[in-house]
Amino acid sequence: FGQKAENWVKIGDCPNEPDREELLFTHGSHKVMRLRYLLGELFELKSYSESFNSFPAIASHVTAYGRMYLWSLMQLCGHGNYFYCDTDSLVVNDTGMDNLTTVLHDIKLGFMKHEETTHKLIIHGLKDYEKDSKTVIKGIRKNAVKVSEGVxxxxxxxxxxxxxxxGDINTYTVKSITKHLTRKYTKGIVTDSGVVKPFALTEGLYDVN
Incomplete structure (x- = not known):
C-alpha cells in the first residue's frame, strides 16, 4: 500500500550494448542521471511516484493504529512486566501475562494469542534475540554459518x-558474504542492568531520565 515506483522513460536504442545501469554526474552541477541499458534499449530514470496499487493513507493509518494499540497493551501489562515488543507481539513475565488476561484469545480479531512460554531470553536489539526454541537475527539467514560471536x-x-x-545480466552469481553485527542500540539508553531508558526530549535536545 505504501510503495513507490520508479518511472523509467525510453530515450533511445543501444543495439549490442551489454545490459547494465550507469550513474552520470554532470561536471559543475549537482545533476545526476541514472541510465539503464536493457535488451538493446536505453532508459532514463525520470522520477519516483506512488505505485499502481499504492495507498499511503491506508498504510499510515493502519501502522499508526497498530503502534498505539500495542502501546496500550504495554500499559495494561504494566511497567517492568514486558521485556520486548515487535510489530504485533510482546514478551512479558508472569505478572504481565496475568494483566493481559482480558485481551487474550487464540482466534479473536484484535486480541493477543499466547504463542509460547520460554525459559531463556537474551535480547541484543531490534529483531535480534535468542530464546529456547530459536534464534532470530534480522538480515541473517536460517542456514547461515556462525563464524564467531556476532559474525x-x-x-x-x-x-x-x-x-x-x-554488468553481466546473463550470469546469475550467488556470493558468499560475511556479516558483522555491531549490535549497537540507538533507540534509548541501555543501563548496566540491561534496562533501556527512553530519550526525554527537552527543547530539541534529549536528556536521560
Missing part, C-alpha cells in the same frame, strides 16, 4: 538491480 557467513542472492549493476 555470520551466508549466501547472497542477486536481485534484478544487482544483476544490472554487475
Amino acid at each position: 555470520y557467513k551466508q549466501e547472497q542472492w542477486s536481485s534484478f538491480k544487482g544483476l544490472l549493476h554487475s
